[in-house]
Amino acid sequence: MVWFSGIKEDGTRKRGEAGKREAVFWSPMEKERWVRCGLCNHRCPIPPGKTGICRVRKNEEGRLYTLIYGMASSVAVDPIEKKPLFHFKPGSTAFSLGTVGCNFRCLHCQNNDISMADPSFPFLRKVTPEEVVEGALATRSESIAWTYNEPTIWYEFTLETSRLAKKEGISAVYVTNGYMTEEALREHRPYLDAMNIDVKAFTEEFYKKVVGARLEPVLRTCENAVEMGIHVEITYLVIPGWNDRREEIKQFSEWVVEALGEDIPVHFSRFYPQYKMTDRPPTPLSTLDMAYNVAKDAGVKYVYLGNVPGDHRENTYCPSCGELLIERVGFAVSVNRVKNGRCPRCGEKIPVHG
Numbered sequence: 001m002v003w004f005s006g007i008k009e010d011g012t013r014k015r016g017e018a019g020k021r022e023a024v025f026w027s028p029m030e031k032e033r034w035v036r037c038g039l040c041n042h043r044c045p046i047p048p049g050k051t052g053i054c055r056v057r058k059n060e061e062g063r064l065y066t067l068i069y070g071m072a073s074s075v076a077v078d079p080i081e082k083k084p085l086f087h088f089k090p091g092s093t094a095f096s097l098g099t100v101g102c103n104f105r106c107l108h109c110q111n112n113d114i115s116m117a118d119p120s121f122p123f124l125r126k127v128t129p130e131e132v133v134e135g136a137l138a139t140r141s142e143s144i145a146w147t148y149n150e151p152t153i154w155y156e157f158t159l160e161t162s163r164l165a166k167k168e169g170i171s172a173v174y175v176t177n178g179y180m181t182e183e184a185l186r187e188h189r190p191y192l193d194a195m196n197i198d199v200k201a202f203t204e205e206f207y208k209k210v211v212g213a214r215l216e217p218v219l220r221t222c223e224n225a226v227e228m229g230i231h232v233e234i235t236y237l238v239i240p241g242w243n244d245r246r247e248e249i250k251q252f253s254e255w256v257v258e259a260l261g262e263d264i265p266v267h268f269s270r271f272y273p274q275y276k277m278t279d280r281p282p283t284p285l286s287t288l289d290m291a292y293n294v295a296k297d298a299g300v301k302y303v304y305l306g307n308v309p310g311d312h313r314e315n316t317y318c319p320s321c322g323e324l325l326i327e328r329v330g331f332a333v334s335v336n337r338v339k340n341g342r343c344p345r346c347g348e349k350i351p352v353h354g
Contacts, residue, residue, distance in 0.1 A: 018070030018126035023057055024156055025184055026064035033062035040103045040152055040179045041217035053212075054153040055118040056101040067119040069157050072127045074098040074114065074148045077139045079331040083147060083175050084267050084306060086316060088194045088231050089354030090326055091333035094173060095136035098148025099157075100124065104177050105212035106200070108239065108277035115149040129161035136170050142354070143193070147175035155184060162191035177211075178218040185224055194231040194353075196267075197222050201236075201243035202252040210242065210277075219255070226260050231353055233265040235306070238283045238291055240271065249291050253298035262301050263351045268292060270307035302351075320348035 025038040033048045037057055044052035046059040056068045078096045080089055102115035109115050136144050144165050146158045151174050162172035171193040178197040185192075199218060200211055207215045225232050234256060238244050256264055268291040270283040288305050292313060295303045301319040305311050309330060316326035316338075323345040327335040337343075338350050 018128070020065050020067055021069040021156060023064040023066045024159075024187075025181065026057075028062060033059070035059050035062065035064045037064060038181055039155055039184050041181055041214070042103055042179070043181070051118075052103075053105075054101045054103045054150075056099070056153050066154065066156050068099045068101065068124075068154050070127050070129075071099055071119065071124045071154075072097050073100050073117070073121060073124055075125070075127075075135070077141060078145065078147075080143060080145075080173075081328060081331040081333065083145055083173060083196045084235065084304070085173065085194055085196055085231075085233055086267075086304060086326070086328075087233065087265050087302070087352045088173070089142050089171070090336055090352060092142040092354065093139065094143040094145035094147075095132065095139055095141035096145040096147050097127070097132065098146075098151075099154045100149065101153050102150045102177075103153055103179055103213070104150065106275075107210050108237075108271065108274045108280075110272075110274045111148055112275045129157070129164045132161050133165050133168055133170065136165065137168060141170070143171040143173050145173040145175060147173070150177055150179075152176060152180045152184070155180075155188070159188055159191065162188070166191050177213075178221040179213060180221060182220070182224055185221065186228070189228050189230065192230055194233075195225050196233045196235055197225070198235050198237070199252065201239075202248045202255070203243070206243055219259070223259050226264070232260065233267065234260070235267045235269055236291075237269045237271055238287055239277070240280050240283055240287065242280070244283070244287050244291075246290060246294060249294045250298060253295040253300055256295075257299040262299050264300070265302040265304060266295055266300050267304045267306045268295070270305070272307070316350075316352070318343040318346060318348050318350065321346040325350060326352070 026035050037044045037052050042053050051058045076096050077093050080092050080094045100114050100117040100121045174195045204215050207213050272282050305313040314328045325337050338352050
């Protein structure tokens with residue numbers, strides 16, 4: 001894709017230099033030349049010459065810089081269903097980008113080659129906001145998805161690009177762990193259309209031992225995003241022996257209904273051994289069946305199973321009459337019967353956007 005060379009024919013850089021740029025959401029601390037980052041809920045205190053937990057935001061002489069502005073590790077055109085977003089522009093494609101680093105340390109990370117990397121990663125390419133928007137337009141993608149690793153950590157670039165994309169009628173999507181601070185989310189809100197937020201478990205113990213973070217800020221982000229009118233879908237990766245107890249899934253499902261709403265789509269995804277968590281087997285299908293039924297009994301209207309190819313619970317059914325509305329094969333939509341936002345059989349309002 002020629003848009004990502006970042007070089008003009010005469011060999012000079014296009015506008016929008018990649019790499020280091022002064023960060024947003026930070027403040028000086030009382031300790032000399034220390035700063036506190038305010039982008040995510042770690043709110044890292046960072047001494048001079050050091051980076052935060054994410055590895056990509058550095059204190060240089062008492063000022064905080066992002067080291068990855070416009071530095072992409074991964075670029076692809078994906079079905080929006082791969083994010084997964086099932087109720088946002090179904091059947092469309094998303095121009096998808098990731099960088100390096102992460103503010104979590106998940107033992108089971110499936111993209112650890114980039115999420116655990118830092119700006120010295122050898123395969124980074126320089127991109128500008130203009131090039132990303134050009135790429136989305138050229139591939140007829142209706143959205144730009146910030147994905148593959150945690151998008152919050154290259155906030156400056158995603159915000160600037162999303163703002164530019166909005167002028168071209170292109171949506172912006174975050175596939176995120178939900179650890180962004182409320183002030184950062186509110187700043188991005190005018191240009192952020194949809195989020196798939198991972199709720200990785202429903203206990204603080206899991207977040208402490210497996211993720212290196214806290215659960216409560218993630219739940220707050222989900223609630224804030226819904227309150228702000230962003231389209232939200234939730235993914236819960238079911239890991240044997242860690243977060244697969246019936247009671248925990250029941251509590252999670254009840255929270256979705258009470259705090260977010262019964263129409264919020266929930267994706268229970270099958271775990272496969274990854275990274276530092278190879279001592280667990282893949283999630284038994286019986287466990288996913290249980291999670292599906294528990295969520296339905298709790299009142300979640302739209303429950304999906306992921307990483308289970310060919311399962312009919314990848315499809316969207318009318319919660320009122322049971323009519324098959326959107327049929328999916330893998331990440332492809334084969335049938336979409338939603339008409340004017342309603343079930344064609346009974347007229348039930350279906351919360352599918354686009």
